[in-house]
């Protein structure tokens with residue numbers, strides 16, 4: 001059985017603060033959040049593609065638009081749950097699964113980095 005995993009990377013800019021965090025991350029601060037989206041499939045389409053990278057890029061850009069250049073704490077669901085890297089990864093996974101999953105292909109992982117020294121990976 002063949003397995004393919006495709007990925008694209010991008011970033012968005014947003015502020016956040018971690019409610020009840022015992023330190024400086026409780027204060028409002030900003031990041032260029034680095035995002036990596038992974039999709040997996042076992043069969044290719046008639047063009048020999050898992051999915052066109054262009055579609056992945058377009059859909060990821062659209063999914064990130066509500067967060068880009070905002071304070072995440074003002075945007076649902078982060079007005080209720082903390083905008084930690086973990087929660088950002090989980091919410092983005094759910095959004096991208098809704099946009100891209102089909103009978104042949106599914107979103108497999110989301111990676112989120114607030115800084116170049118720390119990263120979270122979410123997979124179901």
Ligand SMILES: Nc1nc2c(c(=O)[nH]1)N=C([C@H](O)[C@H](O)COP(=O)(O)OP(=O)(O)OP(=O)(O)O)CN2
Pocket residue numbers: 018025029083084085086114115117118
């Ligand atoms: N598990 C998590 N830990 C932390 C998160 C998080 O989302 N998940 N977030 C933060 C802060 O938002 C902070 O911006 C990131 O902290 P850190 O990676 O430590 O970045 P610094 O620039 O502060 O790194 P220093 O090495 O301390 O200068 C914190 N923890």
Ligand SMILES: [Zn+2]
Pocket residue numbers: 016025029031114
């Ligand atoms: Zn932060």
